[in-house]
Amino acid sequence: MTGENSGFAFSLRQITKRFGPVTALDNISLSVKKGSIHAVVGENGAGKTTLMRVLYGAIQPDSGEIVIGDQAVRLPNSATAIAKGVGMVSQHYAVIPELTNLQNLVLGAEPSPWINGPSLESRAEALARKMDFSFAWNEPSSELSPAGAQKLEILKLLWRNSQILILDEPTAMLSPADGDALFASLQSLVSAGATVILVTHRIPEVMQFCERVTVLRGGKWITEVAVNELMPGELAHLIVGDGLPESAPVDPLAAQVGAPSLKVSNLSIRGDRGNLAVDAASFTVRSGEVVGIAGVDGSGQRELFQAILGVRSILSGEISFSQQRVDTLPPARRIAAGLRIIPEDRHEEAIVNEWSLEENSILGLQRLPDHSTGGSINLKSRADWTEKVADRFATKRGTVKQAMASLSGGNQQRFVVARALESKGTILLAFQPTRGLDLAASARIYRAIRETAASGNSVLLVGFDLDDLLRHCDRILVMNRGHLSESASMTREAVGDLMVAK
Amino acid sequence: MKWRLAALILGCVIVLAVAVSVAGKSPIEALTTLVKGSLGTPRARAGTLQEMTPLLFASIGVFVALRAGLFNIGIEGQFLVGAMTATYAGLKGPGGPMGIGLAILAGSLAGAIWALPPAVIKAYRNGHEVITTIMLNNVASAFTAWVVAGPGKAPDAGSPTSANLPASLNLGNIQLAGVPVSYGLLGGFLLVAVVGWWLSRRVTGYEFRVTGANPRAARAAGINVPQQYLRAMIFSGAIGGLGGAIQVLAYEHRFYDSFSPGYGFDSLGVALLAGSQAWILLPAAGLFAVLAKGGTALDIFGVPKGITIMVLGMVILVVAAIRYRREDSVE
Numbered sequence: 001m002t003g004e005n006s007g008f009a010f011s012l013r014q015i016t017k018r019f020g021p022v023t024a025l026d027n028i029s030l031s032v033k034k035g036s037i038h039a040v041v042g043e044n045g046a047g048k049t050t051l052m053r054v055l056y057g058a059i060q061p062d063s064g065e066i067v068i069g070d071q072a073v074r075l076p077n078s079a080t081a082i083a084k085g086v087g088m089v090s091q092h093y094a095v096i097p098e099l100t101n102l103q104n105l106v107l108g109a110e111p112s113p114w115i116n117g118p119s120l121e122s123r124a125e126a127l128a129r130k131m132d133f134s135f136a137w138n139e140p141s142s143e144l145s146p147a148g149a150q151k152l153e154i155l156k157l158l159w160r161n162s163q164i165l166i167l168d169e170p171t172a173m174l175s176p177a178d179g180d181a182l183f184a185s186l187q188s189l190v191s192a193g194a195t196v197i198l199v200t201h202r203i204p205e206v207m208q209f210c211e212r213v214t215v216l217r218g219g220k221w222i223t224e225v226a227v228n229e230l231m232p233g234e235l236a237h238l239i240v241g242d243g244l245p246e247s248a249p250v251d252p253l254a255a256q257v258g259a260p261s262l263k264v265s266n267l268s269i270r271g272d273r274g275n276l277a278v279d280a281a282s283f284t285v286r287s288g289e290v291v292g293i294a295g296v297d298g299s300g301q302r303e304l305f306q307a308i309l310g311v312r313s314i315l316s317g318e319i320s321f322s323q324q325r326v327d328t329l330p331p332a333r334r335i336a337a338g339l340r341i342i343p344e345d346r347h348e349e350a351i352v353n354e355w356s357l358e359e360n361s362i363l364g365l366q367r368l369p370d371h372s373t374g375g376s377i378n379l380k381s382r383a384d385w386t387e388k389v390a391d392r393f394a395t396k397r398g399t400v401k402q403a404m405a406s407l408s409g410g411n412q413q414r415f416v417v418a419r420a421l422e423s424k425g426t427i428l429l430a431f432q433p434t435r436g437l438d439l440a441a442s443a444r445i446y447r448a449i450r451e452t453a454a455s456g457n458s459v460l461l462v463g464f465d466l467d468d469l470l471r472h473c474d475r476i477l478v479m480n481r482g483h484l485s486e487s488a489s490m491t492r493e494a495v496g497d498l499m500v501a502k
Numbered sequence: 503m504k505w506r507l508a509a510l511i512l513g514c515v516i517v518l519a520v521a522v523s524v525a526g527k528s529p530i531e532a533l534t535t536l537v538k539g540s541l542g543t544p545r546a547r548a549g550t551l552q553e554m555t556p557l558l559f560a561s562i563g564v565f566v567a568l569r570a571g572l573f574n575i576g577i578e579g580q581f582l583v584g585a586m587t588a589t590y591a592g593l594k595g596p597g598g599p600m601g602i603g604l605a606i607l608a609g610s611l612a613g614a615i616w617a618l619p620p621a622v623i624k625a626y627r628n629g630h631e632v633i634t635t636i637m638l639n640n641v642a643s644a645f646t647a648w649v650v651a652g653p654g655k656a657p658d659a660g661s662p663t664s665a666n667l668p669a670s671l672n673l674g675n676i677q678l679a680g681v682p683v684s685y686g687l688l689g690g691f692l693l694v695a696v697v698g699w700w701l702s703r704r705v706t707g708y709e710f711r712v713t714g715a716n717p718r719a720a721r722a723a724g725i726n727v728p729q730q731y732l733r734a735m736i737f738s739g740a741i742g743g744l745g746g747a748i749q750v751l752a753y754e755h756r757f758y759d760s761f762s763p764g765y766g767f768d769s770l771g772v773a774l775l776a777g778s779q780a781w782i783l784l785p786a787a788g789l790f791a792v793l794a795k796g797g798t799a800l801d802i803f804g805v806p807k808g809i810t811i812m813v814l815g816m817v818i819l820v821v822a823a824i825r826y827r828r829e830d831s832v833e
Contacts, residue, residue: 349719377708
């Protein structure tokens with residue numbers, strides 16, 4: 001069957017997909033013009049990723065038609081989709097850390113059964129240069145920063161000659177500068193004839209870089225509009241529907257700032273490559289305060305976070321919680337002393353995916369008196385506790401016995417954040433706490449973090465979204481290649497300058 | 503899940519029937535021989551329970567390590583050194599309950615020590631435990647063979663064997679429905695219960711399982727991961743050694759060359775069948791024991807034992823295929 005599809009890179013027509021009783025996609029159509037960047041937006045669970053996975057052949061729709069170019073196609077699997085020129089970068093990067101960058105690039109798309117290193121490398125280098133990327137091809141990919149992994153993923157699509165590139169939340173892990181660079185390369189790709197579908201939560205990206213935008217809500221198609229016809233603020237309303245806060249207000253600053261609670265002085269930390277990842281950092285977070293750490297990804301934030309938690313050894317310096325030195329204490333003792341964390345990587349560091357919500361609800365808190373007595377887990381109170389954690393941010397779920405894996409990513413994140421906030425600590429260490437969450441959920445979480453601070457906690461917040469940090473923090477410290485400095489004023493320009501200063 | 507299990511059992515019966523037909527016997531007759539030979543008479547039942555005992559202990563050992571994410575293939579070696587050490591401790595030590603206690607302690611300790619090098623290498627150098635433990639199996643079997651052939655050989659024995667333990671070191675039985683059940687096996691039941699309880703109720707058990715399920719999350723949750731690995735291998739080895747001691751005290755009453763027909767290896771299959779639930783070790787070890795005991799009867803009947811082993815292999819394969827089947831994921 002040949003469809004008349006002129007000018008469109010692809011069309012999804014009346015796609016419906018059900019998972020059991022849930023209709024994830026309800027009769028959704030999407031056509032994207034060749035050579036454009038098209039945004040697909042919506043809240044968590046709106047069906048964005050599901051729709052994209054239909055186009056990528058990873059999910060079979062119950063009904064509907066897929067047209068790529070001029071041809072109606074069936075995509076029984078991703079291999080077929082890739083062969084038709086469709087490529088996708090998902091939220092969780094599929095870079096294998098043990099392989100080198102070059103091996104990751106060609107994995108599954110080797111030009112011949114005999115791999116000729118040098119010739120591959122020169123082809124890879126040529127491709128990378130076209131995109132203004134640069135890679136140490138023979139280094140293991142475990143050394144890549146998130147931004148680097150993201151770039152490698154995009155390059156993988158180009159290596160496979162993808163003409164339709166699906167990017168799912170590509171800037172979630174990137175600094176503003178890396179994000180801008182990414183869009184610059186996407187625009188050059190698009191002008192060369194490729195088509196980009198951008199799944200995102202970030203409205204500014206849509207407004208600035210996309211031509212058209214499709215809004216989904218609860219598995220239904222809401223509208224498709226040209227971005228230049230949108231009123232400011234209109235898109236947020238379309239995404240969440242009726243009854244949504246105007247623009248998120250700037251949080252009130254700490255009303256009462258108390259005694260220093262988290263104190264770091266002259267802290268130096270080695271990175272994985274033996275480099276000096278953090279160089280003589282000193283700062284204090286008082287109780288009642290939310291202090292943000294801004295910086296380009298890979299500037300030492302991760303190492304600082306790990307050192308305060310106690311899972312990375314320090315070179316020199318001191319860390320203390322409420323006047324008590326903790327830098328020689330193991331992590332468990334620091335948790336006992338009141339440290340709560342929201343780790344960066346939910347899947348790898350914060351949950352056990354196959355376990356129940358109940359078992360996950362005490363992860364990291366298992367030795368606190370609320371959750372165990374005399375070395376035995378308090379099973380009776382655990383179910384109630386789990387309900388409390390899940391209900392804090394209205395996690396969509398079944399019973400507490402349900403597996404964590406059955407929750408959507410956003411709901412898992414809600415659960416992880418609520419777990420850290422609900423258990424009463426004194427210091428909260430949060431690394432991108434709203435990663436992967438939509439506007440409404442993010443706003444609620446930041447509000448909850450402010451409340452935690454107002455009740456006397458100290459909060460240290462590592463983030464890559466400068467606007468979020470400016471809106472929700474009392475003070476901002478900037479990390480720039482291991483050096484920590486405080487921004488004199490809370491403006492985008494002042495902080496941005498410190499982030500990239502030489 | 504229920505119908506899958508039924509299908510599994512049916513599938514095994516069919517495979518067995520086909521294999522037996524190929525071997526030139528009547529499948530129905532072979533099946534009755536298998537069931538009769540393992541469960542048909544009190545004597546057969548006693549034999550099956552005896553087969554089950556070492557399989558159960560060794561599989562608890564493997565199971566424990568698996569919960570912390572380690573695959574202790576070295577359980578065979580730990581079982582052997584445990585059995586040998588328990589034997590000599592029994593021979594040198596006092597008689598009666600004291601001697602039994604000493605032998606059990608010595609066997610467990612020997613198993614733990616045998617697991618120590620892989621434990622340390624895993625915890626602090628991240629050396630893969632499969633490689634290190636499998637190598638120590640060979641060392642254990644050669645070492646124990648040398649001991650019973652040389653310095654530990656009973657003076658009047660014609661073959662490489664230790665002296666017999668005094669009768670006061672016999673663990674003894676209770677009679678259940680006319681079948682003698684060794685206290686050793688009952689101890690195994692108890693151990694399953696203790697392990698299950700510890701893993702699900704105790705904080706240390708929880709931390710142990712977090713380490714197995716997601717080591718990075720364990721680290722972020724304040725758990726000392728290398729320490730968990732050490733603990734896992736030492737527990738596992740000690741339970742393997744304990745199994746060897748029980749085998750000596752309950753059934754064999756001596757140690758000899760080729761003491762284990764591969765209980766440690768069979769127990770890997772038992773533990774894989776059990777998955778994450780400790781109590782499933784009981785039916786799984788029971789199934790293996792029935793096939794082992796009934797397989798001997800089949801052998802006499804004229805169907806090679808290899809066929810029952812083949813069936814076991816298929817069972818494990820199918821269970822693994824069901825368990826590790828990729829679930830369809832939703833956004």
